[in-house]
Amino acid sequence: MTIEVDYRFPAGVDAQKQAKIIAVGQTAGxxxxxxxxxxATLKSHLGEVISVENDEVTGQSIATIRFPEKNVENDISSLVTMIFGKYSMAGAAKVVAVRLPKEYGLQPQFGITGIxxxxxxxxRPLIMAIFKPALGLSAQDHGGIFKEVAFAGLDIIKDDEILGDLDVAPTLERLKACRPIIDAVKQKTGRTVLYAVNVTGSADKLLDKARLLVREGANALLVNVLSYGFSVLQALAADAEINVPIFTHPAFAGAMCAAPNYGMAYSVVLGTLMAYGGADAVLYPAHYGSLPFDKLEEARIRDILRDRNVFPVPSAGIHPGIVPKAVSDYGQDVILNAGTGIMDHPDGPASxxxxxxAALERFNKGESFDLENLPDGVLRKAVEKWGNGN
Amino acid sequence: MTIEVDYRFPAGVDAQKQAKIIAVGQTAGxxxxxxxxxxATLKSHLGEVISVENDEVTGQSIATIRFPEKNVENDISSLVTMIFGKYSMAGAAKVVAVRLPKEYGLQPQFGITGIxxxxxxxxRPLIMAIFKPALGLSAQDHGGIFKEVAFAGLDIIKDDEILGDLDVAPTLERLKACRPIIDAVKQKTGRTVLYAVNVTGSADKLLDKARLLVREGANALLVNVLSYGFSVLQALAADAEINVPIFTHPAFAGAMCAAPNYGMAYSVVLGTLMAYGGADAVLYPAHYGSLPFDKLEEARIRDILRDRNVFPVPSAGIHPGIVPKAVSDYGQDVILNAGTGIMDHPDGPASxxxxxxAALERFNKGESFDLENLPDGVLRKAVEKWGNGN
Structure with missing residues (x-):
């Protein structure tokens, strides 16, 4: 099996020449x-230029290079070094697709079916919330919020990615404030609520902390993969003691994906690399949310993740009014993740x-989300505040 | 103490508005x-807009935001999440400077003085080589090359960053092939030669492997920090068993630094973040090398690293003929790192x-590097092949 990578070059670049530089320079040299x-051995490690196609309208070219799988360690970190290590510094070029053998890297331990x-x-879609304000609440405050939303029927909650292991609300204390509520919900309603605890620190301490958190009852983890490293995600995902779903956050993704002609496509980093890196559920911006995001790129991420049984979690600016759009785009296998869209509801987080x-129910009945048709209640108040996505 | 970050926005962006979004959205919310x-607590976690300055010529703006140190964990990963996590996805903006308290993060364990x-x-400047071809040689081949260059007077050698722990030349076997030569050189000449072994794998295995390599005689390590994660660099640098200098490679830096209006400046990633992340020596492209690199940005990296006693290692396209330029730019505290510029010398790597x-000696005597003045010998052959940088 081989690894195929598509590199896109802007108009004016000699893509044929660059493709050869990559095939040789990123492999044996x-x-x-x-x-x-x-x-013979050296040759067997060389990359191979499969095709170079030029778009006559835009002037852009796409070169496809095939790399021998034996050049890498069946992981994301060595893959990234090979396909775009030194070459990332060589000029304008963007990695727009990476195709890996199915058995490459890790499968999600839980993924859609396991979660x-x-x-x-x-x-139905799962509903997920984010603790807000992001930073500055105490562990007890987290417990209080969690109680409200968990008993209101929430499926999953996560820490804000900004909130590390800080004095104001140490990670283990946050868990200890929330874990009894997970148990109480289970006992009273039979329902399970997941709390994806943000796990941080230097690689060794992060892994130890993740194991400790799981021992203390954490039933999910959140990882800022792009700040901490794909090698950390892999270690977490492969660790026998860490037998809980791993939610990955896209923090810092824009630094390597947002530029038109540099870095990697969002669908590579938040789609392929996360899906083969061991994530169970991957957060990324929704195109109708508060961050600028391309609809097509979002659809690519969705499909790449689902192809590997990884849960897509469109995020940022999600609120009840976008349910019709989200469910039309995603169907049932999606986690709708809202921060202020839950926490800042006029009647409080439970509402x-x-x-x-209420939005899911209304959508399933085919009823309108226009304000003039919405009856009084929590959904109407949400739509009054945040609109209905139109 | 506080953390200050400069964000640069292209013309047309309301920098004042964006600065406020960052100060609030990347902190408490x-x-x-x-x-x-x-x-009171929430307010104490907010960022603060210090200044927003507009360049009337370019239309660009630079906003300076001050962040409370208590929002982060005294490391690079949580810092990156805070200053550019979610906001990296918000539109065109580039982090062009990060100013940290001196006691932030890690100091190099060895750095310039320790190495x-x-x-x-x-x-004098130190001379460093890279094993080439990058990938496809056996461990024994590495030993053979190492013997040639080590006895010729080389100070440091490193694996190519592409070369992980692969069947063709497993990491430990490479070390075992080279370590006896380190001892032989020491015994015969009294000199120490460092071999920076590329350490790879998932975070847990990478750390174990680094400890094993050091036990087996590795006297330096190479880390692809941007592929493996800053949390891994920190773990290596802080590990009591890993008491050898850490050389960091810039692989993948272009993905987050090369775009004009997105990501972070090279001087932030390869300067500040490496210097405060625990690196002892940092590789990055030289502006007169084979990769496009800005002279001013290279000078910034040099100064940021040296300010913290970290060895600057300008790389990529380095050969004997550039010694006059390099020493003029750097003086003595520099490691000159050459791959093919040593390995592909017409008379072989030792030459x-x-x-x-010979180039250092000639430069110190103030003698010309023009071909018509160069006497026969290894330096002349190098300049005939690669030029003298002019």
Whole structure:
């Protein structure tokens, strides 16, 4: 099996020449007569230019390079080094697709099916919240908020990605404030609520902390993969003690994906690399949210993730009024993740959660989300505040 | 103490507005009346817009934001999440400077002074080579090359960043092939030669492997920090068992630094973040090398690194003929790192090393590097092949 990568070059770049530079320079490199006896082996490590196609309208070119799988360690970090390590510094070029053998890297330990089994919810989108304000609440405050939303029917909550292991609300204390509520909800309603705890620190301490959190009852984890490293995601995902779903956050993704002609496409980093890196659920911006995001790129991420049973979690600016759009785009296998869209509901976070479920119900009945048709209640108040996505 | 970050916005962006979004959105976020009792704490976590300056010629603006140090964990990963996590996805903006308190993060364990002490070389630039071809040689081949260059007077050698722990030349076997030569050089000449072994794998295995390599005699390590994660660099640098200098490679830096209006400046990623992340020596492209690199940005990296006693290692396209330029730019505290510029010398790698020393000697005497003045010998052959940088 081989690895195929599409590189896009802007108009004016000699893509044929660049493709050869990549195929050689990112693999064995060149050699001279001193290595004639190693020639066959050296050649077997070279990349190969499969095609170079020029778009006559835009002037852009796409070069496809095939890399030998034996050049890398079946992980994301060595893959990234090979396909775009030194070459990322060579000029304008963007990695727009990476195709990997199915058995490459890691499969999600839980993914869509595993998370649904944990929750016992099989037939609707999952509703997820983010603790807000992001930073500055105490662990007890987190417990208080969690109680409101968990009993209101929420499926999953996560820390804000900004909130590390800080004095104001240490990670283990946040868990300890929330874990009894997970148990109480289970006991009273039979429902499971996941709390994806943000796990941080230097790689060794982060792994130790993740194991400790799981021992202390964490039933999900959140990782800022692009700030901490794909090698950390892999270690977490492959660790026998860390047997809970891993939610990955896209923090810092824009630094490597947002530029038109540099870096990697969002669908590569938040789609392919996360899906083969061991994530169970991947957060990324929704195109109708508060961050600028391309609809087509969002659809690519969705499809790449689902192809590997990874849960897509469109995020940022999500509120009850966008449910019709989101469900039209995603169907049932999606996690709708809202921060202020739940926490800042005029009647409080519990009403924010209920407004999402009211929205799902209304959408399923085919009823309008226009204000003039919405009856009084939590959904109407949400739409009054945040609109209906139109 | 506080953290200050400069964000640059292209013409047409309302920098004042964006600065406020960053100061709030990347810290506590907003809150409503429910949290009045937490108001003082929440406020204390907010960022603060220090200044917004517009360049009338270019139309660009630079906003400076001050962040509370208590929002982060005294490391690079949480810092990156805070200053450019979600906001990296918000539109065109580039982080062009990060100013940290001196005690932030890690100091280099060895740095310039420690590496010089290990080598016993205090008064000249250090000469470093890269094993080439990058990938496809056996461990024995590595040993053979190492013997040639080590006895020729080389100070440091490193694996190519592409070369992970692969079947063709497993990491530990490479070390075992080279370590006896380190000992032989020491015994015969009294000199120390460092071999920076590329350490790879998932975070847990990478750390274990680094410890094993050090136990087996590795006297330096190479890390692709941007592929593996800053949290991994920190773990390596802080590990008591890993008491050898850490060389960091810039692989993948272009993905987050090369775009004019997105990501972070090279001087932030390869300067500030490496220097405060625990690196002892940092590789980055030289502006007169084979990669496009800005002279001013290179000078910034050099100064940021040296300010923290971290060794600057300008790389990529380095050969003996650029010694006059490099020493004029850097003086003595620099590691000149050459791949093919040593390995592909017409008379072989040993002559490549000798050509560098001949170049240093000639430069110190103030003699010309023009071909018509160069006497026969290894330096002349190098300049014939690669030029003299003019």
């Amino acid at each position: 060149t050699w001279n007569a001193r290595f004639t006896d190693r020639e 649904r089994e944990k929750l016992g919810v099989f037939d 924010g959660v209920k407004a999402f479920f | 907003t809150w409503n009346a429910r949290f009045t009792d937490r108001e 010089r002490e290990k080598l016993g070389v205090f008064d 490549g090393v000798k050509a560098f020393f």
